[in-house]
Amino acid sequence: MFETIEWTSADTVRLLDQTRLPAEEVYVECRDVAAVAHAIRSMQIRGAPAIGVAGAMGLALAAQSIRTRSFEEFRAELSRHGEALRQTRPTAVNLAWGIDRMQRCVEQHKALPVAELVQSLIREAQRIREEDILDNQAIGAHGHRLIPDGAAVLTHCNAGALATAGYGTALGVIRAAHAAGTRLSVWAGETRPFLQGARLTAWELQQDGIPVTLITDNMAGHLMQRGEIDLVIVGADRIARNGDVANKIGTYTLAVLAQAHGLPFYVAAPLSTVDLSLPDGEAIPIEERDPAEVTGWAGIRTAPVGARARNPVFDMTPHRYITALITNRGVVRPPYDSGLTALAGPDLSGRV
Template sequence: METMYWENGTLMLLDQTKLPGKVEYIQCRDYETVAEAIRNLRVRGAPAIGAAAAYGLVLGVRSSGAANREQLLARAREVADALTSTRPTAVNLSWALNRLLARLEASTAADPQELTELLISEAHAIYREDLEGNKRIGRFGQELVPHGARILTHCNAGALATAGYGTALGVIRAAHEAGKQVSVYADETRPLLQGARLTTWELIQEQIPVTLITDNMAAYLMARGMVDLVVVGADRIAANGDVANKIGTYGLAVLAKEHGLPFYVAAPLSTVDFSLASGNDIPIEEREPGEVTHLAGIPVAPPGVRVWNPAFDVTPARLVTAIITDRGVVRPPYGESLAGLLRVGK
């Protein structure tokens, strides 16, 4: 199942709010539709958001009617600002948009059509590189997974959260493909149930054994000796290795430490924000109360109750056993090991 694809000048986005009940694609012919899809989690997961935003910028520029280079650049910056504002935590969003803007500004072309084609090419490259990078994450990560491992994961860091294959689920897929006979426990991930709706759906398609648990069962699962390691994705990683990921991740890391279990984070290097010294600097998105007070449109809390609904939390680097990237696996001290990855492949 493709998370997104580009067809005849239209971005087709799989509407993840409809899964697992219905497979339906959104036709995005303008950047406003892409922005709405990102804001309302129709497309989600840091790498997928980045790729979708890149195509959204293309759509915004194509419809601008810019007569010259200056007008096109101004329009590109305007659209990029609008897309960046949709979700503040996932760094891949701004990373992808800044990459496209930098490509535009570095070009000496003056023709708006030529500049637009350059943008399309760069968006395709981001999509392609993410898919290839996820498969490398899988290859690196599966070496950390023992035969027969029982793996706990949180939220959805699979093909649906990326251009394809996945980060945390990419590690699990690669271990499965290597014949390691792994099995998975998937947290349901309140309040929007990405684990229950999306992760279990993906794993069932792949015929990887999966058991669904509620978020508050994880501690007892570990205490019973029923899990061997935890692997999660990330929406932003600070330079010191602090990790922002879906709310509930921090709790799992604390539990893994208490029970002596490895806690792995899988993410491409583009998710590392080297401009932020620590997780204290990561902006945490807070979402609307209805996500907590209602479930599938049905009230589950009394009217008027106050709600705090942060979408992410920050796991301190000291609780992370290793970070699995598309350039290799790094371990503490992350300030040194993550920076070292920037030199890999250069």
């Protein structure tokens, strides 16, 4: 398997450039925090858990570059870099979670000399990566029994190993079911305009030998109507306390279609994606990207010159459309407020 992101022995961050897939497997080496910020903003690395890891590793790189022996100056400079990283992708709460965890590590080790504190931050960033892989495997273990034998599963965007430090959330559930011997097939929506489903999900599933068929996003309703889809599993970028979910644009449409056709609609995500500070999804910020992603692709214009376009890259799915949330600590069903709060534990206490 490929490595989505890793801390190298040369104290740099190495990540798989997802803008080059599936044509090329090219790795980018980030030597400073500015390079990590660019990688997140340009979507060389994307997916909520993955950019949480990237943010943590970016702060570790920043820590290496700070030239001071004063703890107060070190903390202030690191905080400045953290704020800059937060602004690269505002919707996915994992990014802020990773940065917050690194800043808590600073406070926990403030008695150390700065040089030793830097090493503690590097180790913390590596732990965040390792824990994310374990969390994703736990999501798969909890969720795979929700996929019946012979099921045709629809997924959207890419919530696989590429969107995480490894294994995946929605695709982690599918991988775990496949490994357990469940016969299944996957419908992958293209996920326009950035084509994460076509470029990334189809590629990942091919690597694992899991049967996958690619469809355009507007084919899902037709296939549901014909009885060719049995359930939907997607990932998430932020989950509010009441279970409202922000995820890749088009998720809300699929949730409404699934309910209209009586199909289960599952969301798979680690608890680091839960934001208990938000009572509902209305307060989740929705990122808008360059409209050029809509008016063209790969440098080729597909719309007339002068055509206006919008490019919100996430939407919000109300909790009433969601059958269950599959987390690393178990499956949560309505009411989500009490279920998520009970599972959250001390690692989310800063966002309660």
